[in-house]
Amino acid sequence: MAMMGDAVVLLSGGVDSTTTAALAVGRGFELCALTVDYGQRHAVELAAAERVAAALGVKRHVLQRIDLRVFGGSALTDSIEVPIDRDSIAAGDDIPVTYVPARNTIFLAHALAFAESIGGFDIFIGANAVDYSGYPDCRPAFVEKFEELANLATSAGVRGAGRFRIHAPLIEMTKAEIIAEGVRLGVDYGLTHSCYVPTNAGDACGRCDSCVLRRKGFAEAGLADPIRYA
Amino acid sequence: MAMMGDAVVLLSGGVDSTTTAALAVGRGFELCALTVDYGQRHAVELAAAERVAAALGVKRHVLQRIDLRVFGGSALTDSIEVPIDRDSIAAGDDIPVTYVPARNTIFLAHALAFAESIGGFDIFIGANAVDYSGYPDCRPAFVEKFEELANLATSAGVRGAGRFRIHAPLIEMTKAEIIAEGVRLGVDYGLTHSCYVPTNAGDACGRCDSCVLRRKGFAEAGLADPIRYA
Numbered sequence: 355m356a357m358m359g360d361a362v363v364l365l366s367g368g369v370d371s372t373t374t375a376a377l378a379v380g381r382g383f384e385l386c387a388l389t390v391d392y393g394q395r396h397a398v399e400l401a402a403a404e405r406v407a408a409a410l411g412v413k414r415h416v417l418q419r420i421d422l423r424v425f426g427g428s429a430l431t432d433s434i435e436v437p438i439d440r441d442s443i444a445a446g447d448d449i450p451v452t453y454v455p456a457r458n459t460i461f462l463a464h465a466l467a468f469a470e471s472i473g474g475f476d477i478f479i480g481a482n483a484v485d486y487s488g489y490p491d492c493r494p495a496f497v498e499k500f501e502e503l504a505n506l507a508t509s510a511g512v513r514g515a516g517r518f519r520i521h522a523p524l525i526e527m528t529k530a531e532i533i534a535e536g537v538r539l540g541v542d543y544g545l546t547h548s549c550y551v552p553t554n555a556g557d558a559c560g561r562c563d564s565c566v567l568r569r570k571g572f573a574e575a576g577l578a579d580p581i582r583y584a
Numbered sequence: 585m586a587m588m589g590d591a592v593v594l595l596s597g598g599v600d601s602t603t604t605a606a607l608a609v610g611r612g613f614e615l616c617a618l619t620v621d622y623g624q625r626h627a628v629e630l631a632a633a634e635r636v637a638a639a640l641g642v643k644r645h646v647l648q649r650i651d652l653r654v655f656g657g658s659a660l661t662d663s664i665e666v667p668i669d670r671d672s673i674a675a676g677d678d679i680p681v682t683y684v685p686a687r688n689t690i691f692l693a694h695a696l697a698f699a700e701s702i703g704g705f706d707i708f709i710g711a712n713a714v715d716y717s718g719y720p721d722c723r724p725a726f727v728e729k730f731e732e733l734a735n736l737a738t739s740a741g742v743r744g745a746g747r748f749r750i751h752a753p754l755i756e757m758t759k760a761e762i763i764a765e766g767v768r769l770g771v772d773y774g775l776t777h778s779c780y781v782p783t784n785a786g787d788a789c790g791r792c793d794s795c796v797l798r799r800k801g802f803a804e805a806g807l808a809d810p811i812r813y814a
Contacts, residue, residue, distance in 0.1 A: 418654055420650055424646050425702075457697070464690060466685070467655050490737060507729075507730075
């Protein structure tokens, strides 16, 4: 396998970021993982990110704590009710209430700082435009614009030592395609976590948007979901 | 004075961000100030930001703590020596050792989240391309690119409820021009803080790049600097 150098992967410990990390490893990158704790409700997610990072053999795993609750504005950081039992997550042009203002911009900005600090030029993000079409910062146009910005914003980019690349390999894939690809790469989805509102024991609720999407993905891929549901 | 609505200003409590905030007030904006503590060496700067915010009558002042030391790579966040007694800060194409990877990208990303959360579309940043020509993320091209990104990255931008504007009113001004403009607007520079390495009592060193630039600016503007030097 060709050595591609160091890359930064944004790793939440969910299905998408875990599959993205596995794809990056498959392409020959040495990974540094960045997990952002932005004041979301459950620490279970952070534990999942640690398990996944260890399983994928990342060389460095950084946890960045940022409290996005200081700004307000989302079900994941405020006390707005997380919707459950919805078949369709983002029908039409609706933006889900779980939208967090500028979240992926913040995540990628931190990933860019990390990448430049380690001398890397490749950043992987599990953004996906298919299932969550309502999130503006999960669309190809956003990712492409951030890549342009990265090359203007940094010493490494301006000096021309290399060109920053923002890789969003899942962006046009369905959840079923993502899971099938991950299984092909040997991902153990039993390590991952998706639920917005897990039980105290860490079991997934099975009914929030994130659980609904995940279960639908496994069902459509014809695979069993190895995690426990309450 | 026309009411321009709410704006977010990035406020460090230094000369540039304070002047920028005063300009925004002068243009009729109601200000929300965002101060980012990114693990820099001195809390004196944070106290200055609070004094300035109070003096300018900002309606909300948010302190966001982000530890950029987790990534490494700069004199301001690492233990690299801060240079002193230099006449020229960034001669030629050199990028100062005080460069922090992706700092303004991170700052603007957080400011964008804040702006969207409060329903504002205007973000003010005291970026300056003249004195610190070595910082890639202080150039007009960077600011313009971030503005494009902001309008792709957010629900408010994509919905067309308004258009995000990144204002960098100082970007082409010299330090002397900035200070003269601030004095015209009634800014009390005695409230501000610039030094990278202040004494324990909070006095400025007078010799680091930031102090040298500040003193040169006051001298060229023909004005007395009201702060205390060690």
